[in-house]
Amino acid sequence: MDKSDFPIFERYPDLVYLDSAATTLKPKKVIEALSDFYSYHYANVHRGIYRLSEEATEMFEKARESIAHFLGASPEQIIFTKNATESLNMAISFFRGLPITISIYEHNSVFVPAQQYSSRLKIIESLSNIYHKEEVLAITGASNVVGKTFDIKEARDLSHNLIVDGTQYVQHFNPKNIIKYVDFFAFSGHKIYGPTGIGVLYIKDPEEWEPLLYGGGAVDSVSIDMIKYAPSPYKYEPGTPPIAEAWALKTAIELIDYEIIQERERALMKLMEQEKDLLEQYSIYPISETEYPQLSFQFNFLHHHDIAHLFDKKGNIAVRTGFHCTHMFHQHIGARKGTVRASFNPYYNDKNDFSIFIKTFRHIVEEYGHLQ
Numbered sequence: 001m002d003k004s005d006f007p008i009f010e011r012y013p014d015l016v017y018l019d020s021a022a023t024t025l026k027p028k029k030v031i032e033a034l035s036d037f038y039s040y041h042y043a044n045v046h047r048g049i050y051r052l053s054e055e056a057t058e059m060f061e062k063a064r065e066s067i068a069h070f071l072g073a074s075p076e077q078i079i080f081t082k083n084a085t086e087s088l089n090m091a092i093s094f095f096r097g098l099p100i101t102i103s104i105y106e107h108n109s110v111f112v113p114a115q116q117y118s119s120r121l122k123i124i125e126s127l128s129n130i131y132h133k134e135e136v137l138a139i140t141g142a143s144n145v146v147g148k149t150f151d152i153k154e155a156r157d158l159s160h161n162l163i164v165d166g167t168q169y170v171q172h173f174n175p176k177n178i179i180k181y182v183d184f185f186a187f188s189g190h191k192i193y194g195p196t197g198i199g200v201l202y203i204k205d206p207e208e209w210e211p212l213l214y215g216g217g218a219v220d221s222v223s224i225d226m227i228k229y230a231p232s233p234y235k236y237e238p239g240t241p242p243i244a245e246a247w248a249l250k251t252a253i254e255l256i257d258y259e260i261i262q263e264r265e266r267a268l269m270k271l272m273e274q275e276k277d278l279l280e281q282y283s284i285y286p287i288s289e290t291e292y293p294q295l296s297f298q299f300n301f302l303h304h305h306d307i308a309h310l311f312d313k314k315g316n317i318a319v320r321t322g323f324h325c326t327h328m329f330h331q332h333i334g335a336r337k338g339t340v341r342a343s344f345n346p347y348y349n350d351k352n353d354f355s356i357f358i359k360t361f362r363h364i365v366e367e368y369g370h371l372q
């Protein structure tokens with residue numbers, strides 16, 4: 001895949017989209033898969049004894065098989081949700097009333113459920129802060145603020161139950177590398193070129209847990225004082241699932257090639273490294289330790305909203321500003337006013353986009369830096 005596969009650039013050829021950590025742009029094939037499903041295959045699944053419903057069910061379950069293959073898992077371990085947030089809520093809810101440990105880098109989709117469900121929340125900065133095996137460790141595979149990963153193999157050895165937030169990880173690294181170490185792995189479709197409205201939760205032992213949500217389609221039988229759940233994954237999927245979205249997510253993951261991603265991300269990081277002297281002055285994380293092409297920075301002389309506006313106006317550059325749903329991390333590093341994040345994508349950000357970003361970055365420093 002490259003830039004020509006993303007129709008948004010037909011409308012905005014000069015757009016420098018550096019907000020892929022928030023959501024990736026959509027390839028034409030994914031948009032077509034969604035439209036094709038709704039146009040020619042659409043019916044509700046698992047319910048109808050008529051051909052169209054049977055076909056929709058078959059396609060939906062094929063999508064599940066494909067996502068299982070993507071992770072190196074089996075279909076009954078793949079739960080469809082509406083997004084990573086729901087997946088993480090579900091996994092964390094299984095441990096309500098227990099102590100839960102998380103990292104300081106966690107997105108609020110881990111932090112808030114852990115805060116609400118745990119009996120005691122422990123927050124660590126590094127895995128080296130763990131001295132005794134944690135009962136439950138919920139940790140991100142890759143940060144959504146800076147280019148930092150956690151060693152999931154090490155996290156496995158340090159926890160009895162390991163929940164991994166793979167939402168950013170899957171954009172940069174092959175989840176097959178780590179799935180054997182985790183008990184739960186969550187991500188959203190929209191951050192890997194798929195549609196919004198669909199998330200995934202991988203559960204290693206899917207028969208073991210009590211579902212978070214209850215309702216139709218998730219039970220084999222029910223009476224006034226009895227419930228017999230359907231087998232996994234259906235037990236965790238009450239109500240009508242994201243059917244067309246699953247089909248389009250299948251298309252999206254089949255377009256992903258981690259060898260290409262790694263090669264192009266290395267090239268983007270080399271460019272970052274070349275501009276280290278400038279970037280390091282404002283970056284909140286060392287450029288030399290950055291493991292994928294994403295950086296967050298602060299210009300103390302301007303409000304971050306003004307910075308984003310300047311990037312948009314001067315360079316046609318889309319960056320994200322604020323706390324990136326990591327308030328705790330921003331408090332920890334003393335960035336009380338928020339930061340600006342540039343997340344580069346291997347399929348549609350190239351050398352030219354990077355030059356425009358650096359040129360605009362330098363321009364803003366030169367023009368407004370005296371205000372500090």
Ligand SMILES: Cc1ncc(COP(=O)(O)O)c(C=O)c1O
Pocket residue numbers: 021022083084085086107109110140142143144165167168188325
């Ligand atoms: C690391 C991480 N975890 C979880 C989420 C939540 O994803 P969603 O909003 O799709 O539920 C995000 C989204 O920004 C994220 O970056």
